[in-house]
Amino acid sequence: MSTPVSSDWPKGLLLAFYGDDFTGSTDAMEAMTAAGVPTLLCLEAPTPELLARFPEVRCVGLAGxxxxxxxxxxEDELPRAFASLAALGAPILQYKVCSTFDSSPEIGSIGCALDIGVKLMHGNWSPMIVGAPRLKRYQVFGNLFAAVGGEGHRLDRHPTMSRHPVTPMSxxxxxxxxxxxxxxxxxxxDMVQLxxxxxxxxxxxxxxxxxxxxxxxxxxEETLAAAxxxxxxxxxxxxxSASSSGLQYALAAHWRAGGLLPQTASLPTGKPVQTIAAVSGSCSPVTAGQIRWARANGFRVERLDLQRVLNERAGGGEIERAVxxxxxxxxxxxxxxxxxxxGPDDPAVLEFDVTAQKAGLTRHAAARRVGEALAEVMRCLLDRVELPRVVVAGGDSSGEVASALGISALSAAGGLAPGSPLCRAWSDLPRRDGLEIVLKGGQIGEASFFGSVRQGALLSS
Known part of the structure; x- marks a missing residue:
């Protein structure tokens, strides 16, 4: 945990947040911890017994x-989750969204979450910060831009988000x-008024x-601190507030400007390990480049056969083969x-709807089954082989995997790529407690990301 924050702050928690996926949740945790605000990310509703183990914590998250x-x-799940966080008494309750604003009226509706959460707080406005320069996300006059490969794109022309298989940004x-x-x-x-x-x-x-x-x-950075x-x-x-981790970065920038936090944000560097295990459910071209790097740099890279995974009879055998x-x-x-x-042009992605249909599944149900299969692969690996460190690529996959491992909470243990810290797992299971885990969003990291996780520090690509 980080050094306790300034006594000039109000007592108690400064912020409580619910993350709309696990990778985004660790991103928010990293932003606070690196700034000097001790943060705990819970994988289930926080209990007094759990929080009592971390008395120095000033920010609590719940990964969802x-x-x-x-x-x-x-509407069934979020009222209870939000209420458990609101009960902690923080002056800001956040629904943490992806910095590419992944959402639609049918899937991941940010508007639905807003309508549920606003009722729990007494404020007369609901602030929303999405831009996060450290993550190369920029909001200008209400329009969101994201940079990839050194080039900025308006989000509806972004090479990945405009083609997202579930929530494309138009x-x-x-x-x-x-x-x-x-x-x-x-x-x-807007930025002029700000x-x-x-x-x-x-x-x-x-x-x-x-x-x-x-x-x-x-x-x-100027508009970040002003926000x-x-x-x-x-x-x-x-x-x-329904916001990306831009909210965490913005609050930290303001507190830093007021002398309440160290001027330089940082996390310790992790130690290298001999081997890591990784699973990836990401369809991103960024992750595709990282898979290619791993293949060319000594990793054993193995594809899951999705036709077998989605087949009720063959799925277990395919998982066992991969393990x-x-x-x-x-x-x-x-x-x-x-x-x-x-990557998005992989035949497994282009033909996924047909594969799901043949298995008698909707696209959404098939995607969840793939995530569950990756989770089972990782769970079985950890039961068979002593591993100090693992990594999961893909937001939905990260949620499935982390939920299957019997982990109660995570804390940030080291810095890697922005948005994907090295985390320390807290668990009642001896083989899981102390495990180091990295949950990586599809768009995060350089080509050598998997090598960086093994090394515990960034490698040049």
């Missing part, structure tokens, strides 16, 4: 899976995108009988990577 869920699921103006998901009033504090003499004046002008969502532009100041100083009796391949490699001192797809 709502990004891939329907509004009906969210609109970069987040106000337009979000209005399809909620009837709540949506406003904007950098003006009194950005809070815009908030006062927006006041009404409702609780509007107010998006805040973030382009650079954090606006949220913190105008939090009132408590606010609910045997990986376990044999690890015993020989060779790192192992089991994957389900290698």
């Amino acid at each position: 899976s709502s990004r891939g869920r329907s509004p009906e699921w969210m 609109e970069a103006d987040l106000r337009v995108h979000l209005r399809k998901q909620t009837a709540r009033r949506i406003e904007l504090v 950098c003006g003499p009194d950005p809070a004046e815009k908030l006062r002008a927006l006041a009404g009988d409702d609780t509007p969502v107010v998006m805040i532009d973030v382009l650079d 954090g100041r606006l949220v913190w100083e105008q939090r009132g009796e408590g606010v609910f 045997n391949v990986a376990a044999d490699s690890l015993r020989r001192g060779e790192s192992a990577l089991i994957y389900s797809a290698e």
Whole structure:
């Protein structure tokens, strides 16, 4: 855990958040921990008994899976999850969303989460920060941009997000995108207003009988700190915020500017290990490049046969085959990577709907079964082979795997690529307690990412 934060802060928690997927949750945890705010990420609703083990914690998260869920699921599950966090008394309750705003009215509706969460806090506005320069995400006049490979793209023209298999982005103006998901009033504090003499004046002008969502532009470090100041100083009796980890970075930037946090954000460097095991359910071209790097640099790389995985009779045998391949490699001192797809143009991805249909499954059910298969591969590997460190690539896959391992909570143990820290697992199971695990989003990391995890520090590609 990090050094305790300044005594100038109010007592108790500063922030509580629910992550809409596991990789995003570790991203938010990393942002706070690296800044100097001790943070714990729970994999189940936090209990007083669990939190009593970490008295220094000032930020608590709950990792979830709502990004891939329907509004009906969210209405059943999120009220309890949000209430468990609101009960902790933090002045800001966050629904942590992906920095590429993955969502639609049918899947992962951010609007649905907003309508549920706003009722739990007393504030007269709901701030929203999505831009996060450290992650190469930028919001300008309400439009979201993301950089990949050194080139910036408007999100509706992004090479991955515009083609996302579940929630493709056809609109970069987040106000337009979000209005399809909620009837709540949506406003904007743009970068000109934010950098003006009194950005809070815009908030006062927006006041009404409702609780509007107010998006805040973030382009650079100056606007990031200004956004954090606006949220913190105008939090009132408590606010609910659907935001990316841009909220964490913004608050930390404001607190840092006020001298409440160290000027340099950092996490310790991990130690190298001889071998790691990895599973990947990501369809991202970024992850595809990382799989190719692993194949060319001494990893045993093995594809899951999705037709067999989705077949009820053959699925168990395919999982056993993959586990045997990986376990044999690890015993020989060779790192192992089991994957389900290698980029968006992989035939396994292009033909996935047909494969699912042949198995008598909907696309969503088939995708969950693939995630469950990867989780079972990792669980069986950890039961058979002593492993100090593992990695999971893909947001949905990370949720399935982490949930299957009997882990109660995670804390950030070391820095790797921005958004994917090296985590320390806390568990009542002796073989899981102390395990180091990295949960990697599809868009995160350089080509040598899997090598960096093995090394415990970034490698050049």
